[in-house]
Amino acid sequence: MQRSQSRRHVLRTLGAGALLLSPLMAVAQAPKALAIDVYKSPTCGCCEGWVKHLRDNGFTVATHDVDDTGVYRKKYGIPERFGSCHTGVIQGYGVEGHVPAADIKKLLAARPKAAGLAVPGMPVGSPGMEYGPRKDPFDVLLVKSDGAASVFSSYNKPST
The missing domain is CATH 1.20.5 (Single alpha-helices involved in coiled-coils or other helix-helix interfaces)
Incomplete structure (x- = not known):
């Protein structure tokens, strides 16, 4: 008993x-929130749109207004030819331009040997660059450490 x-x-x-x-x-x-630092011009409205897109997709964003984002591109291995109006830094990767949040998450899950991702220029229809119904095609590039790049994702491509 x-x-x-x-x-x-x-x-x-x-x-x-x-x-x-x-x-x-x-x-x-x-899961921990994904923390990203964003270096941007203090007067750029589309940068704020991209930051909002990241926050809406679960990122914790620290913004830093700087005079020259090129310093950060160079530091994180993103060649100037892929430049845009802002540079993000997350877990050692550079994120240049209007890269969709889903692609950043995909990059972090895969952890490739690369400098980071880039959307060169400012394509209309990319996150932060919404302009009515217009959506221009654009590619997200995986930028290698040697400066070479390959297409990581494509958006708004016409159906064939």
């Missing part, structure tokens, strides 16, 4: 402990 009571006591204690710890385990396993 004594043995079955002590077994029940142990099981109750374990069950209560599991119930108390389960919220802590859920918090520990919850």
Whole structure:
């Protein structure tokens, strides 16, 4: 009799402990917000549109108004020919221009050996560059450490 009571006591204690710890385990396993630093011109409205797009897609964004974003492109290995109006930095990757949030997440999941992603110029219809119904085609480039690039994703391409 004594043995079955002590077994029940142990099981109750374990069950209560599991119930108390389960919220802590859920918090520990919850995905962390993706933190990105964005270096931009203080007068650029489309940069703010891109920052809003990132925040709407789960990123924590710290913006830094700078006179020259080229310094950050160079530091993170994005050649000037892929330049745009702002440069993001996340987990060691450079993110140049109006790169969709989904592509940044895809980059971080794959972790390729690369400098980062770029959307050269300011294509209408890219995140932060919305202009009515107009959506110009654009490519997101995977920029390699040697400055070469390949298409990572394509958007708004005409159907063939």
